[in-house]
Amino acid sequence: MGYYSGEELSIAVVSSISIAIFVFGLYIQFRKYGVGKADGTSKVGAIGFVRLILSLILKNIKKDPKRFVKLFVFGILFQRMIFRRSKFRWVMHLMIFWGWILPFIFFIVIVFFWMVDWIYGRMYGVEPPIYLTPNFWMEELETPTNIAEYMLLGGISVAVVRRLISKAVREMSDFHDYFLTFSLFFVVIMGLIAELMGKGVFGELSNYAPQFTLFYEITALLIFVALVPFTKYFHMIAVPLVILALGDDRDV
């Protein structure tokens, strides 16, 4: 216990809870899909569904690897299906997508080097070379992370404004749409405030920077991890799975 600060402990606990809720949510969803047919048999269950998805993806890779790469790059990474329908919404969504996904990837990179650091220390009893340490990568990735975060802020601000000012968009929106857009906006703004507090921008209030940052991190974990299977955030899992599993003939 003594090794961890209260902040780290809170994050560890909330992360674990969030991941547990995420996995549980995913299980409920997959169990639901498992009611359907796979290879002619109905009610294959969550495992049957996962097996089916993996087999379909593998089949599509084998059938036409080039087409598969195209689907992955243009369908998932660049969402050309949105581009085809609206350039404006495409730019907006791409900013949100990359602005969200890049910091996520960077986070994974840092966790990876944190593990390398730890294993290296255990194996050789000395510090690893600097480029294998998490601190090195945290510093290297700080600027790209900032750029991505501003991109996300830009994209999600457009989405919020669009939902507020366009009557047509408003009329077609319900709680699910508002929750996704506004919760994302809310978390991004919290992140920005936490960062500015850390830099002392808010005078006296900046003294609360550590507490606020903790609050921000917990909120982000709950919304970006725990609630994914239960909200419109789930589209970031469902759409790629559909694209890769169907692997159909439509242009991407």
Add this chain to the structure above:
Amino acid sequence: MFEKFRCTQLLEFDACTRCNECLEWCPVYQEIKEERFVPWDTMSEEDKLGFTPKYRILKMREMLNKKYGLRALIFGPREITKEELERYRDQTYMCTTCGTCRTVCEGRLDTVSLWETTREMLVEEGVGPYGKQSRFLEILKSGNMYEAKQEERLCWLPSDIEFKKEAEVAYFVGCTAAFRAQKVAVASVRVLDELGVPFTLLGEEELCCGSVLMRSGQPSPLVENYIIKNIENLRKRGVKKVVFSCAGCMKTATLDWPKYWGKELPFETLTLPQYILQLVDEGYELDLKPVRKKVTYHDPCHTGRHLGIYEPPRRLIQMIPGLEFVEMKRTRELQRCCGAGGAVKAGIPQLALAISKRRVKDAIEVDAEMLISTCPFCRRNLRDGIKEMGIDMEMEDLMVILAEAMGLDTEVPENPYLYKS
């Protein structure tokens, strides 16, 4: 009830990103929104939205969650009422399965296949199909869609046309060209004959391709039986290429027959324009006389969006001298459906008519004198639209125009169905 769906289809219901794009393009919703077709006695704006692809997806998602969602897991599944299913039946069957929503879908849902499986589910639940569609199975026992005599399948065939018992090429006429749009059948055999292609016809052995039952959610052992018999009869005649003048038969044979056959078909399937262009590309020279008309082309959904055949009919049209060809605003993958497909013409004729008038207006917008298509079903429905509008526009199948440009006689010989053509 949800066991009818493939697991991936159930996933698709959760992949709708609610982008609203399909609302802009669905031909059925457009008519309902603008109240040119009113499905229920009283319709709120919300009721109207219930007929859009998006809301049909979301409703299915809701029903699925009622049985298997988080709440269902904790508090037990909730009931899906008969009334709920009946409303959903109306929303599901008022859809031409044109596939425009599939083309524009930003979540890349395979909507057409979802609609067809949903219909199967509703039939199984005892609430589908819709209206007259429930007689399809009974009607098809006759071997065709019009309860006509099978032995009269070739009653339209001009006496001077000879077909072979066995040949590499077969012309699959289809029920509509055999008993209703007979001019299309006559023109098709005239063209094949003129091109010097030895071809075969199944005659009374030709059974309905199964399209109407499949589109209306009623695939049955009868359909399977017909499909297998058709394939076997074609194989027996040594056929290597089957050519179609009906977009519906072409789609069904190309996409659905292999599923019943269990493997690749023993022959290639081609639309007539595709086949004729193959001959042209091999060096055959078409001797075409000028036809002076301003024409536009309507892509049938079944060969267009569903099979991706866009260029061959256009190439053929442009080969006919004198024809001035103009494109309508909505063509190719974003074409506007004629309104007849998905068993709508038989089940909800007023809806089919409303949509067809809209498509005719697209042709008027570009000052076309004639609408051309490559499907006897589109031909029939667009003709109904033109008639209802009381305007001076022609609608004809490309095979008829081509035959006439080749100087061939497309007159249909006297037969019991002539007055229905």
